[in-house]
Amino acid sequence: MNQAVNLTAQRIGQAGRGKLVLAHGSVAVTFNKLLEQAKRGNYWATFIVREIEQLTAGVNNSKQVYTHEKLRAGGYANYRMVLPGCSATIVCTPSGEYNIYALEVDFDYFQKQEEAKKPGLHFVRKGREDMWTSSFLSQKEVADNGKKMRQPGFVKAQSANKMDWIIAGVADLNHTPAEAAKEVVTHIAASPYNYPNLSELGFNLMFTPGKGSIGGLFHPREAFNATKSERLNESATILADAMIKAQKKRQKVAWISQLGGSGVLTQALKICKDRNVKLNMQAAYLANPTTSSSRALDLALGLGMQIDVNEEFSKSRALNLNELVGGNLVGAAPIYNMVKRFRSQEGYGIKQAMWEGMAGYGNGKEVYGTGVAAAALGTAMMSGSLSTVCETIVSSAPIAIAIGMNIPALSRYPTFKAAFNNLDRKLW
Helix, strand or coil: CCHHHCCCCCCCCCCCCCCCCEEECHHHHHHHHHHHHHCCCCCHHHHHHHHHHHHHCCCCCCCCCEEEEEEECCEEEEEEEECCCCCEEEEECCCCCCEEEEEEECCCCHHHHCCHHHCCCEEEEECCCHHHHHHHECCCCCCCCCCCCCCCCCCCCCCCCCCEEEEEEECCCCCCHHHHHHHHHHHHCCCCCCCCHHHCCCCCEEEECCCCCCCCCCHHHHCCCEEEEEEEEHHHHHHCCCCCCHHHHCCCCEEEEEECHHHHHHHHHHHHHHHCCCCCCCEEECCCCCCCCCHHHHHHHHCCCCCCCCCEEEEEECCHHHHHHHHCCCCCCHHHHHHHHHCCCCCCCCHHHHHHHHHCCCCHHHHHHHHHHHHHHHHHHHHHHHHHHHHHHHCCHHHHHHHCCCCCCHHHHCCCHHHHHCCCCCCC
């Protein structure tokens, strides 16, 4: 390292504690801007500063998920850290010193979170005229006049009864928190954590803006291992922070993921595991997951989460291709989950395993009905005319159900009834 670089380097973190971390050139200027925003109570800036300062503990200490190794040669290692609204290029020298040579920061990120243009934790409820409203939960910790405000980033209880679960949904990609809430609440209602009048009382929502879905048939790598998906880093980091804060506050929180929200939840659980925290005050449930339910179950059990032995951990539709490939891993996940819980959870026996398996395969009815329909269709194709084949397809309820389950707009809801009661956009 030449002397000119040394003169422009700024040490990050407290001197004498942990590894030496240096910010070089314009990186130091950018980092100081973050420090100023953090001092003014910007929750997002405070979070980013804290994560960067934790580099003094090394990139391999709780950074496996959102720090990606790009190159290793001659004793040097090059990393890319991805955080909400921020990415950093870090070089580790053979002596163990960390040098930050690039720091890209979107200083409008906090505002974009408030506007729901970036991932964030919201509290949603149905107001007048059945319209969903949302409020961002990570507002300023310190007002402009210096007065202490609310603690940002904490989930909000929908009930004054501390014995009740605090309900928190983890949504798949969606356009707005209101649209996500409309879908997620139907999945919560179909889960073991259904709560009376939840729409009016409101619930927490981890929102991720975007089109399409996470995992599933079109993103097989993400479906198999969501913990490695870089595009989920922002959402998962925010969610993990909320989970850790809830645990410190001893809040009893049930996290219910919807479709691809399982990927965000899974990666968040991995971050919590890497930080060596326990989540024994919290629970998790995957509603129609499109990423591996087995990987999420492993993490949830390892974190000590409360998984009721008399309830399934996840529920899928066997005929939905995104769930079959993603959450079910083509049928392997429910079997693995049964065996894992049978070995790991006291009180989980044959009866519970049977319910788990049925939940993983759409309660068995879908598979059986489609099997019968497929046999009839095969017979018609072998011996009948084209009109007979078409008549068989039209008159077969299981085939119609299977087709409906894979229509994008309908598949966003757990049942056709919920879909038709809420649907206000194009099927495709």
